[in-house]
Amino acid sequence: MRALALAVALFALAVVPAGAQEETPLPKQSWSFDGPFGTYDRAAAQRGFQVYEEVCSHCHSMNLLHYRDLEGIGYSEDEIKAIAAAQQVTDGPNDQGEMYQRPGRPSDAFVPPFANPEAARAALNGALPPDLSLIIKAREGGPDYVDGLLQGYKNPPAGMKMADNMQYNEYFTGHQIAMPPPLAGDDVKFADGTKATLTQEAHDVATFLTWASEPTMEERKFTGAKVLIFLLVMTGVLYGAKRQIWAAVH
Amino acid sequence: MAAAPQQNKIVRWIDHRLPIFTFMQHELNEYPTPRNLSYWWNFGSLSGIMLVIMIVTGVFLAMQYTPNVNMAFDSVERIMRDVNFGWLLRYLHMNGASFFFIVVYVHLFRGLYYGSYKEPRELLWMLGVVILLLMMATAFMGYVLPWGQMSFWGAKVITSLFSAIPVVGDSIVRWLWGGFSVDNPTLNRFFSLHYLLPFVIVGVVVLHLVALHQHGSNNPLGIDRKGPQDSIPFHPYYTVKDMFGLGVFLIIYAAFVFYMPNALGDPQNYVQANPMQTPLEIVPEWYFLPFYAILRSVPDILFIPAKLAGVLCLFGAIGVLFFLPWLDTSRVRSARFRPVYKWVFWLLVIDVAVLGYCGAHRPEGWFILAGRLSTLYYFVHFIILFPVIGWLERPLPLPTSIAAAVTRKGGAPLGAASPMEKH
Numbered sequence: 102m103r104a105l106a107l108a109v110a111l112f113a114l115a116v117v118p119a120g121a122q123e124e125t126p127l128p129k130q131s132w133s134f135d136g137p138f139g140t141y142d143r144a145a146a147q148r149g150f151q152v153y154e155e156v157c158s159h160c161h162s163m164n165l166l167h168y169r170d171l172e173g174i175g176y177s178e179d180e181i182k183a184i185a186a187a188q189q190v191t192d193g194p195n196d197q198g199e200m201y202q203r204p205g206r207p208s209d210a211f212v213p214p215f216a217n218p219e220a221a222r223a224a225l226n227g228a229l230p231p232d233l234s235l236i237i238k239a240r241e242g243g244p245d246y247v248d249g250l251l252q253g254y255k256n257p258p259a260g261m262k263m264a265d266n267m268q269y270n271e272y273f274t275g276h277q278i279a280m281p282p283p284l285a286g287d288d289v290k291f292a293d294g295t296k297a298t299l300t301q302e303a304h305d306v307a308t309f310l311t312w313a314s315e316p317t318m319e320e321r322k323f324t325g326a327k328v329l330i331f332l333l334v335m336t337g338v339l340y341g342a343k344r345q346i347w348a349a350v351h
Numbered sequence: 352m353a354a355a356p357q358q359n360k361i362v363r364w365i366d367h368r369l370p371i372f373t374f375m376q377h378e379l380n381e382y383p384t385p386r387n388l389s390y391w392w393n394f395g396s397l398s399g400i401m402l403v404i405m406i407v408t409g410v411f412l413a414m415q416y417t418p419n420v421n422m423a424f425d426s427v428e429r430i431m432r433d434v435n436f437g438w439l440l441r442y443l444h445m446n447g448a449s450f451f452f453i454v455v456y457v458h459l460f461r462g463l464y465y466g467s468y469k470e471p472r473e474l475l476w477m478l479g480v481v482i483l484l485l486m487m488a489t490a491f492m493g494y495v496l497p498w499g500q501m502s503f504w505g506a507k508v509i510t511s512l513f514s515a516i517p518v519v520g521d522s523i524v525r526w527l528w529g530g531f532s533v534d535n536p537t538l539n540r541f542f543s544l545h546y547l548l549p550f551v552i553v554g555v556v557v558l559h560l561v562a563l564h565q566h567g568s569n570n571p572l573g574i575d576r577k578g579p580q581d582s583i584p585f586h587p588y589y590t591v592k593d594m595f596g597l598g599v600f601l602i603i604y605a606a607f608v609f610y611m612p613n614a615l616g617d618p619q620n621y622v623q624a625n626p627m628q629t630p631l632e633i634v635p636e637w638y639f640l641p642f643y644a645i646l647r648s649v650p651d652i653l654f655i656p657a658k659l660a661g662v663l664c665l666f667g668a669i670g671v672l673f674f675l676p677w678l679d680t681s682r683v684r685s686a687r688f689r690p691v692y693k694w695v696f697w698l699l700v701i702d703v704a705v706l707g708y709c710g711a712h713r714p715e716g717w718f719i720l721a722g723r724l725s726t727l728y729y730f731v732h733f734i735i736l737f738p739v740i741g742w743l744e745r746p747l748p749l750p751t752s753i754a755a756a757v758t759r760k761g762g763a764p765l766g767a768a769s770p771m772e773k774h
C-alpha cells in the first residue's frame with residue numbers, strides 16, 4: 102500500500118504542471134488513434150492531408166516531413182510520386198554553379214510556403230505561422246486543441262479591445278490570434294465524397310497532424326503489446342521461481 | 352576464503368591468474384545477506400539496472416544525435432522518424448530518466464526509513480548522495496540536448512543561478528556558457544559532459560558497492576546479523592527476488608514507453624529553442640520540482656538577497672543529506688522500533704510532495720506561503736527534528752536476532768514480520 106501511495110504521489114507531481122492557466126476547457130473528442138490499440142484512420146488522415154495541401158500549406162510549413170512519409174497514411178508509391186511532382190523544388194548547384202527548379206521527388210521534404218521566417222512575416226502582417234510537423238505534441242491538449250482552435254473563432258466579448266489584424270479565438274492563449282479563420286466548411290472538395298463540413302475538416306486535419314507528429318505510433322503500440330506480453334509471462338515465471346526457491350526459507 | 356571448487360580446467364587456469372570466478376563466488380554465492388529483506392530492498396539493484404539502460408540507449412542515441420544549435424532539434428526528430436527503432440531508443444532514454452529518479456528516490460527514502468545511513472554505513476550513504484548529485488547534473492544537461500524551448504530556458508535559468516555568487520558570479524556564468532549567452536558552445540560542452548558523467552557515476556557506484564559489501568545490507572529490523580541463522584546467500588535468493596522485482600518494474604516502465612511516452616514531459620520541448628521568445632512558464636522536469644520550489648520560495652534572509660539565499664538552500668537541501676549520519680542521534684536504525692520517528696518520516700514524504708506541487712506552479716497566492724513553509728519544514732526536519740527526536744524518543748525493545756524475529760510469526764509485538772513482508 103505504501104508503495105502504491107508513493108507511486109501515486111510521484112506521478113501526481115508529474116501531472117501537475119498541465120492545467121497551469123485558466124482557459125475555456127477543450128471539448129474532448131474521440132479519435133481513431135486513442136487507446137492502446139488505436140490506429141490512424143487512413144481515410145481521415147488522407148482527407149486531412151488534402152485540407153493541409155489546399156488550405157494550411159499556403160502559410161504553414163511542415164519541414165520534418167518528406168513526401169515518401171505519406172506511405173504511412175496509405176498513399177501508394179505512384180500517388181506519392183504525383184503529389185511530389187506537383188511541387189517545384191529548388192535544387193543545385195548544377196555543373197554551371199547555378200540553382201535550378203525541378204519537379205519534386207518522394208525523397209524531398211515538404212516544400213515550405215516561404216523561403217524564411219522573415220519572408221513569412223513580411224507577407225503576413227508580421228505574424229509567423231508555426232511549423233506544423235510537431236504541433237500536436239507541442240501543444241497541451243494535442244489533437245483536441247487543434248480541433249478546438251480551428252472551430253474556436255467567435256466574436257470578441259463586449260468590451261474586449263482587439264489589436265490590429267487579430268482574431269478572437271476561444272482556445273488560444275490570451276484569445277487573440279493572428280491567424281484569420283482558416284476553415285469555414287466547404288473549403289475543399291474531398292476526393293472520397295465526404296461532406297466537407299467545418300467539423301469534418303477540423304477533425305480530419307487534426308488526425309493528419311497527429312500522424313505527422315508521431316508517424317511511428319502504430320509501430321510503437323504494436324511493439325508495446327508484444328513487449329508487455331513477454332514481460333508478463335517472464336514476470337509470472339520469475340514469480341514462480343521466486344516462490345520455489347524461497348519455500349525452504351519460510 | 353577457500354577458492355570455489357572449480358571443475359572446469361580452463362576456468363581454473365584463468366582463476367589462478369585472474370580470480371574473477373573466486374570473486375563472483377565470494378560476492379554472489381557466499382555473500383551473506385539478511386534473510387528478511389523486504390521488496391523495498393529491490394530498488395538498489397533496480398537503480399543499477401536503470402543506469403545500464405540509460406548508458407546503453409544513450410550510447411546508441413549519440414550515434415545519431417548532432418550537438419549543434421541549428422541541427423540538434425531536427426536530429427532528435429530524425430531519430431524519432433527515420434532511424435530504425437530510433438523512437439524506441441529515444442523514448443526509453445527520455446522516460447528512463449524519470450524512472451531512474453523514481454527508483455533512486457524510493458531507494459533513498461527506504462534508507463531514511465530504515466536508518467541505512469547509520470554506523471557503520473555512513474560512507475555508503477554519502478557515496479549515494481554523491482551519486483544523486485551526479486545524476487542531477489547529468490539529467491539536467493541531458494534535458495538541454497534536444498534543444499527545445501524548455502531545454503534552452505531551463506539551461507538559462509539554472510546556469511544563471513551561479514550569478515548569485517557575490518563578486519565572481521557573472522564570470523562563472525560566462526565561463527559555464529562559453530560565451531555571453533546559452534549558445535552552441537554551451538550545447539557542445541553539455542553533450543560532452545552528459546556523455547562523461549554517467550561513467551563517473553559507474554565509478555562511484557563501484558565504490559558504493561564495495562562499501563555495501565563491507566558490512567552487508569541493512570534490513571527492515573535494522574539489527575546486525577549475529578550468525579549464520581540470520582543470513583542467506585545472495586544467490587539464488589536475492590538474485591531471483593531482484594529479477595522478479597525487475598519484471599514488475601519493467602512492465603510499468605514499458606507501459607509508459609509504449610503507451611504514454613510523453614506523459615511525463617512538457618509539450619513546450621517539442622518547440623525548437625527560440626532565444627527571442629520566453630515560454631509562459633519555465634518548469635523543470637518533475638524530478639526537480641521540489642528543489643525548484645525551494646529555490647523560488649526563499650525570501651531575503653537578513654543581508655543575503657533572495658536569489659543567493661535560494662541557491663544556497665537549493666544546494667543545502669542536498670548537502671544536508673551528507674550530515675544525516677551525525678544529525679540523527681538515535682542509535683536504533685529501523686523506524687519500526689522508533690515510535691515517534693516512524694510518523695515524522697511520513698511528514699517528510701508529504702513535505703517533499705507539497706514542495707513538488709509548489710514547484711509546478713507560479714509562486715503566487717498561497718503557493719508562496721506553502722512553498723516557504725514546506726521549505727522551512729524540510730530543513731527543520733533534518734537539522735532540528737532529527738537530533739531532538741533521537742534524544743527524546745524511547746525506542747521499542749529490539750529483537751535479539753533476525754532469525755528470532757522472523758521465526759516468531761504472528762503474535763510478535765515488534766511488528767517484525769516474515770521476510771516476505773509487503774507494505
